[in-house]
Amino acid sequence: MNLSTYYRMRAREFGNNLVAIDGDRKTTYNQLEEISNKVANWLKGTGIKPGERGIIYLPNCTEYFYFMYGALKAGIVPIPLNYRFQKEELRYVLKDSGAAAVFTLSQHAAVMSELQKEEGYIQQIVVADGDDKKSGTILLKDIVAEYSGETEIYPALDDDLAMIMYTSGTTGRPKGVRQTHRNNIVSAEGFAYTQRITSTDRFFCIAPLFHVGGTIASLAAILTGGAVVFTPGGWSPTGFLETVEKNKVTWAFLVGLMGAQLATVENLEKYDLSSLHHVAFGGSPIPAAMYAKFESKYKVRTLELYGRTEHVGSSINYDSNDTRVPGSVGKLLTQIMKGKLVDSEGKEVPPGQPGELVVIGDNITPGYWNKPEDTKKLFASDGWQHTGDVFVQDENGYLFFKERVDDMIISGGENIYPGEIIPVLAGHPKVAEAFVLGIPHDDWGQQVAAVIVKKDPSLTEQEVFDYCGSRKDLSGYKKPRVIKFVETMPKNAAMKIDKGALVQLFKK
Structure with a gap:
């Protein structure tokens, strides 16, 4: 069944409830239903056929939902695209996906028009903001003014393609991950179930909607009749606290860096955070020190989770009533999938032994877009x-x-395993952030290298070497041999550490 039919059912049930709060703008379920219907009707009249693709190149905002649900209703496959991509990255995705439509802001209309002329794929460019119609573009306001607010939803089966979401591309070209209607529904339902989300909840959405974390958490909020709260100014610790207080936010999904920043905020007593009952963290491994600092200041339940674009959301997390086990990302979401840990020969390993996670289930992607060889590598026989x-x-x-x-x-x-070394380095009082990777060595094959952001400018390489040497929990062969200091840790738009950029540090 088409993913957008689930939204329509929620609109019938919760029509006058708020679905999105975007700064001072508030949108009800009925309003989103009507405007997304108008977008669908416009798409149906453009000649773009069901199954063709439409790129959404926007920051988090209410218009994202207009275009996403409008495209789905018309049978168009939305591609929520990394909003940090520059022209050549956009060109790559455009050519790889063959997108026929682009939904964006007026400030990006010129580069989209250039790509339209240079590549010839784009048939329509829709501008979400402003009143000035650029050459070759359509204004959302005109679509809203001219088209009917009722539409038939294009029929789709559970296994039909619903969306394509491109991976972060930290070590190479991003790959388009195919997501079915079923993938999205069960992932959102599984998340809503474990997080105990209801129609009275309000979700703070700072995770990008071009990332599965943002998309599935938002979908979980909508499927249960709740509201999604955006912050137009982007992330800031005080902005988060002000938004929680003003909009009575009940839960949030953040990355570890945000938690660390929140832990430094002073004078918390001036904010009313009584509505906030839990915060889920994900995106990358979270240092124990961050949890200790965050939990000492905020009296809310904290949870960690694990997910992948190829899992169309989280596949390991906690029930929101659980007590977090330090260091653990939770348990498998066995209501929607199965998983096991295996060794290099594919044999299941016993508890306490490391193994690669392999999974199968309703939330798992059927594969990559236009990459049959990569898809073949992704799955066992x-x-x-x-x-x-x-x-x-x-x-x-x-x-x-x-x-x-x-x-x-x-x-x-x-x-x-770098995951064993990073917490040790992060525990040094003069270290703000650390990452560990392997770099080539003539005799050993690889050696351990560390990249560190200083908390105290006086920190030296020798101090780090001495600290590691004194640790009883770090075997000699695991201790870093090379150290690089950086001002900030490079991260991609999903707030994950950009390993490719760090590798380049050691090639200079």
């Missing part, structure tokens, strides 16, 4: 998907993320 992520599972089923298989360092024949 029995249909289980390889995540490339190493975990350890305890006797109670809690999973502890260790590292990416391809991030594992092999030095002198020893397997080294």
